[in-house]
Amino acid sequence: MAAIDYNELIPNNVNLSSDRTLQRALEQWQPNFLSWWKDMGPDGSNNFDVYLRTAISAEPNGWAHFDHVKMPDYRWGIFLAPAEEDRRIGFGEHKGEPVWQEVPGEHRANLRRIIVTQGDTEPASVEQQRHLGLTAPSLYDLRNLFQVNVEEGRHLWAMVYLLHRYFGRDGREEGEALLQRRSGDQDNPRILNAFNEKTPDWLSFFMFTYFTDRDGKYQLCALAESAFDPLSRTTRFMLTEEAHHMFVGESGISRVVQRTCEIMKQHGVDDPAEVRKFGVIDLPTIQRYLNFHFSVTIDLFGADQSSNAALFYSAGLKGRFEESKRQDDHKLNDLVYPVLDYADGALTTHDTAMLNALNEVLRDDYIKDSVGGVERWNRVIAKLGVDFKLTVPHKAFHRSIGKLAGHHFDPQGRPISAAEWQKNVDSWLPSTEDRAYVASLMGRVIEVGKYANWIAAPTVGLNRQPIDMEYVRFN
């Protein structure tokens, strides 16, 4: 058999060409990945030439090689951020000790679980989004969708690399299982619930990339602090790509909002029913989508009190967002953190041991960051002279995980009865009619330089290309 040029086939900085064990594991896995991609990747897209960014090295100038490529030929690479010399563990019981280059036996099961849970979200979102290409509002957006998809694919590779390289046979089995679960499948669903939801339309897609991929950013940031150095380096490099996904979401919603406001001003209409007559998405509907995606996503951070989170932190497996920038002892044994509680018909907070509240800490950091982008959307609205403000709902609103699950709150956080919830839910969360209306707008626009009526064209193209470039060629 002819020698395979691994570096050409799989761009990497993990010395793949001289690691026979890893080669053999990947040789088994790669064909299965490709057949998963062909079955579950973007619908009907295998022959398209897509203007994609491929990472070919971990240097700043290496992660942005643009070219038209067919997605099955995309070079999914394996990259770790450059090693930090003499890196030390930054938190937990092992603080100050050198980081681990191999998996310590006592943490093997937990680390594997963390990696598998993270890895599972990557193919899941590709599956969730696989039909969106059929209703893309422009070639530019179609390309952005595909870029997100191939990079989620690469993130799967990144996690599978860790499983193969550090977890032996168990790791290989987990790698296979990642290709076998299916988003929304009754019998073999994806691990986290938000990743079994549908992403039925582009408004959902933009909301998903803004809110849910931002959850990814925070999880990756927490893992980037890990004492297990290969995990830290892998996730640090993934973060560079995650940024693009959040860009797609933030700019996507921004363009939808812009278009709606332009139409409102142009025709002097305000009433949502009137606005809809012009074929754009009214702002209250956008608010309801926002409420939905925000609340579903903050559930992803897990229970507000978790002994697992404490264990992961103390053991050095998973830190906090920007751990090194925080001014405390990084052990947290004596610190407390306020957590929301529901008692006697009212929302209260009570201090709980910070170690047990680390999910909540990460959730609160995430919320702060999410609010920033919403404020930027509001600037677009204000600039166009429309009197409306988007807001993120209260943390207690529409929760299914933690102490607040099972209770009802309005978007301002006021406790309400089940009856009141039922009465108002359609003005707080997307109703069937809302979803049907948004779906009715989703027609495919594939003329070069044209954009669907419900969304504004972007201000700049990608990689300094014009906005009317042929970002996708259908052949």
Added chain:
Amino acid sequence: MDTFQQHVIDPAICIRCNTCEDTCPLDAVSHDSRNYVVDPEICNACGACISPCPTGAIDNWRAVVKGAAYSLEEQFSWDDLPEENAALAGITPEHDAIGGEDAVAIQAVDTARGSATAPRSAASPTTNLYGIKRPAEATIAGNFRLTGAETASDVRHIVLDFGSLPFPVLEGQSIGVIPPGTDAAGRPHHARQYSIASPRNGERPGYNNLSLTVKRVAAGQDGNAVDGVCSNYLCDLEKGATVKVIGPFGASFLMPDTPLSPLLMICTGTGSAPMRAMTERRRRLNHPGDENRLMLFFGARTPEELPYFGPLKKLPNRFIDVNLAFSRVPGSPKRYVQDALMERISDVAQLLADPGTHIYVCGLRGMEDGVIAALSAAADAGALDWPNLHAEMKREGRIHFETY
């Protein structure tokens, strides 16, 4: 009036993902709860942050008067970028040989006129190997004056040796030098950027060294109010002294690795550094048939102020076609590089028609308009469609500008 292109981030497009702050090798990018901003005192326009930015918000530049750059406070308060100052953007500095040092510190790869990508056949550059947190240390192996002793212009050829420390470079790349000490406000001096003047295998072949072309910036000269901190530091260094270096920088202004590609090189003053590196690379390769393929247009005020005047004269004409333009020779009319280009219009046209030709322009920003106009005229003369050809050359990484 001295102007420069200030690097700014468009707050209306930026998504605050922190990628630029993470990437910047100089820590020039910072943020508050509202905006990401670039410190004009620190940014050297190395471009490391440009391609990683997911939005394109990072790739914005505003012409400003030196000393009146947008402060961090102003940038933090923006919701949108300020309008381009049309008056400033249109200013064309004198076509003099050499720019001030501060200008060198913020030289930018002009991607509107030049390619954003390297030539297709270029070797892979190493970039940002050493940052300010962990600079490399080099030893001065030589420091020679290049310009005539009687001229006020003191341009030096400085050789840095890296000993056993890896510091791989390619022709066209640059490095940053950190002057010791602190400024008036007590902050450490920021790094100044210099183009490398030697080829990839060293100033002396096989040695781990490289050379720089540095002009001493003196107060009261060329409109400089004060002595240049870094250029005076470097120019005064003696053999054996050590210096802190960061880089290498630059991933597009690179030469093709095809041994017989024609190169059209246009430069002024210390902008000759990368041209020297590329020419020397080709001379050392000494590839059979490498004749009549290099063409150089080199501007300075006087022959005495032209760096590398002597060595250039010794290169055979069939290896490199050298055209000099002097703008301040008493008794002669002012002559700029674009004038020299126009005089050789049919030869330039022939080069433009060759799909293997690569063009490099380095020196004062003010020469760009003239050079573009001359290239366009040459294309016309050769019955080529310049707008199309220009776009094609940009796409293929065959035309590069580095001006300040």
